[in-house]
């Protein structure tokens with residue numbers, strides 16, 4: 001008998017049910033806390049199907065990744081086609097066609113260009129990794145040591161990205177000491193702004209917070225960059241007032257500070273425009289992207305003016321897998337689908353339908369403090385309308401009740417009290433109406 005026989009695992013028969021597969025999950029570490037026990041068989045468009053044949057409306061989009069829907073035929077075909085040619089054509093060794101094409105196409109999308117300028121693209125694998133690249137670029141280019149991030153921001157879980165993150169203590173607690181030279185200013189959050197709920201007060205409070213840092217903690221000419229999400233993601237789907245990014249741009253220009261826009265969750269048409277910064281009259285110096293870029297294959301990167309990007313010479317940054325050929329092919333197909341199917345337009349239209357539906361469905365529910373968002377990035381904040389006491393219990397309850405009705409949602413927010421609705425950008429009006437109906441029923445079921 002084979003001496004290793006006892007270690008050879010016999011996979012469950014393909015037709016085995018979920019319970020048989022779940023019996024094998026012991027080795028999956030707890031750090032991957034999971035929202036559901038679903039074992040997925042396939043996904044298509046806005047839907048996933050479990051191995052038991054149950055269908056769920058997936059309004060998580062894999063945390064804002066599958067903007068083109070699950071397994072879009074054009075994306076799947078591009079992946080298969082490229083995988084048949086070459087999978088790994090390492091960036092320090094070879095050029096490959098999808099990479100070259102992506103280096104031409106994505107820079108045309110850079111929102112920070114002034115007339116006569118050209119943008120460049122750096123590719124990596126994950127959001128956090130692209131944030132690391134942006135921080136290194138800003139430090140290298142400005143020769144300044146510090147960065148300013150905003151309270152409630154989430155930028156990833158690697159050491160530098162986590163040091164910029166303040167959306168929840170679980171992401172950084174017990175990991176001190178973190179990267180030095182990181183300072184925090186308030187993010188404008190009108191609903192919870194201590195100086196008043198109007199837009200001007202919220203912007204004033206945030207900008208005053210930056211000025212206070214300059215007066216108390218760090219000289220502005222030691223600051224390389226502001227790192228900012230144009231809409232807070234993990235921090236609660238908070239949409240800043242229109243005046244915030246222009247005011248930050250003014251401050252940045254005054255002190256020679258770069259603006260790094262973290263568009264990892266907001267980019268690739270999610271908010272109804274290609275970038276969320278396209279909604280605001282303020283140009284970022286660097287745009288960081290991941291998630292929606294390749295419809296689910298691991299790819300990330302940053303865009304910046306070519307002269308700025310040139311600050312990083314050969315070897316100053318990189319990685320084995322960045323700009324993988326199959327991931328680049330998926331990104332090109334993703335761009336084609338976004339353009340040909342007008343996914344930004346659909347996100348804007350369905351987003352309006354979703355928000356209008358949710359406003360009607362939540363009307364009269366005393367624990368729904370706000371429905372907010374742009375495009376298909378929509379949050380429902382559960383809190384006592386008077387005191388604003390966060391109600392994470394109700395957010396969890398809403399998720400569970402929606403799950404029972406075969407709708408997948410996620411929470412976010414520092415206190416876990418915001419339910420986020422992240423529909424794929426290919427979603428239809430009927431699907432949006434179904435989701436609204438389920439959320440209305442779920443709120444009633446939990447007595448919110």
Ligand SMILES: Cc1ncc(COP(=O)(O)O)c(C=O)c1O
Pocket residue numbers: 063126127128129131154155156157229233234262263264265266290291
């Ligand atoms: C705004 C933002 N930045 C950075 C990240 C980190 O990306 P990744 O998980 O790919 O490292 C995320 C992920 O949720 C994000 O939403």
